[in-house]
Amino acid sequence: MRRLCYLEASMAAWVAPLLGVAGIALYFLVSIRFAVYRRFPWEYLAVVAAALLLSAVELVRTPGPATAAAAAFCVALVAFAGWYFFSYSQYGGRETRPGPGEPFPDFSLPTSSGETFRLGAARGRRILLIFYRGDW
Amino acid sequence: MTELGELRKHYRKILDAGVQVVAVSVDPPASSEKLRRRLDVDFTFVCDEAGTLMDVLGIRHQGGLPPAFITGVRPGEREHDDIFAATTYLLDEEGRVRWVSRPESYRVRAPAREVLRAIEGLSRR
Numbered sequence: 001m002r003r004l005c006y007l008e009a010s011m012a013a014w015v016a017p018l019l020g021v022a023g024i025a026l027y028f029l030v031s032i033r034f035a036v037y038r039r040f041p042w043e044y045l046a047v048v049a050a051a052l053l054l055s056a057v058e059l060v061r062t063p064g065p066a067t068a069a070a071a072a073f074c075v076a077l078v079a080f081a082g083w084y085f086f087s088y089s090q091y092g093g094r095e096t097r098p099g100p101g102e103p104f105p106d107f108s109l110p111t112s113s114g115e116t117f118r119l120g121a122a123r124g125r126r127i128l129l130i131f132y133r134g135d136w
Numbered sequence: 137m138t139e140l141g142e143l144r145k146h147y148r149k150i151l152d153a154g155v156q157v158v159a160v161s162v163d164p165p166a167s168s169e170k171l172r173r174r175l176d177v178d179f180t181f182v183c184d185e186a187g188t189l190m191d192v193l194g195i196r197h198q199g200g201l202p203p204a205f206i207t208g209v210r211p212g213e214r215e216h217d218d219i220f221a222a223t224t225y226l227l228d229e230e231g232r233v234r235w236v237s238r239p240e241s242y243r244v245r246a247p248a249r250e251v252l253r254a255i256e257g258l259s260r261r
Binding site: 031032035036037038039040041085089090091094095096097098099100101102103104105106107109110111112113114117119120122123124125126127128129130131132133134135136 | 137138139140141142143150153154155156157158159160161162163165166167168169170171172180181182183184188189192193194195197200201202206207208209219220221222223224225226227228229230231232233234235236238240241242243244245246247248251255258
């Protein structure tokens with residue numbers, strides 16, 4: 001009977017880490033595989049934070065090696081997510097010019113269809129100029 | 137290219153506001169042309185393979201090219217691993233900047249909603 005209780009407790013301990021891992025995995029799946037939009041992943045971070053909270057509750061309710069390990073894992077996951085999104089993925093200081101009201105420097109570059117695009121020749125038109133990272 | 141796919145859904149509205157969309161990347165013309173066909177949209181795709189505008193605009197993301205399993209770019213295929221930090225400018229008829237989006241994180245792109253709001257702002261002037 002005691003063994004069964006222990007088994008149940010250790011299974012419950014798995015829930016929080018799995019939730020945390022699923023939160024992060026889902027973020028990468030949605031942002032890279034489906035690439036619908038790219039925003040700061042607050043909702044996914046909330047899932048990871050919820051996992052940490054859940055693991056803490058489990059640890060308090062049924063203290064033991066399984067719940068302690070689960071809580072430690074969730075702390076590590078939150079630390080990783082925090083480092084990755086708040087530090088690693090930051091560009092680290094961005095140029096502020098040209099800013100609103102300032103002229104955009106002229107340039108002339110080839111287009112995908114083999115023509116030449118010169119910004120100066122586009123005067124009189126409104127241009128949405130998007131510098132994107134690549135075609136992936 | 138996430139931001140391009142997102143804007144594609146609002147292309148009619150952007151055209152109606154008299155705005156030409158010019159998309160610049162370090163991709164070779166063949167890749168950009170393939171992307172243009174895939175998105176099936178009349179954006180002008182400009183190729184700055186050498187990254188000549190990176191330092192002019194201060195938008196170089198040094199070594200920013202993701203691993204090959206994401207990009208399909210084989211190691212050594214390109215001269216450098218630098219790409220543009222995702223940046224969006226809205227220019228008026230005089231070639232002046234009216235609005236800029238410079239996300240702090242490379243996981244973030246200019247939201248279409250904000251781009252459309254900036255375009256509406258142009259028309260109200």
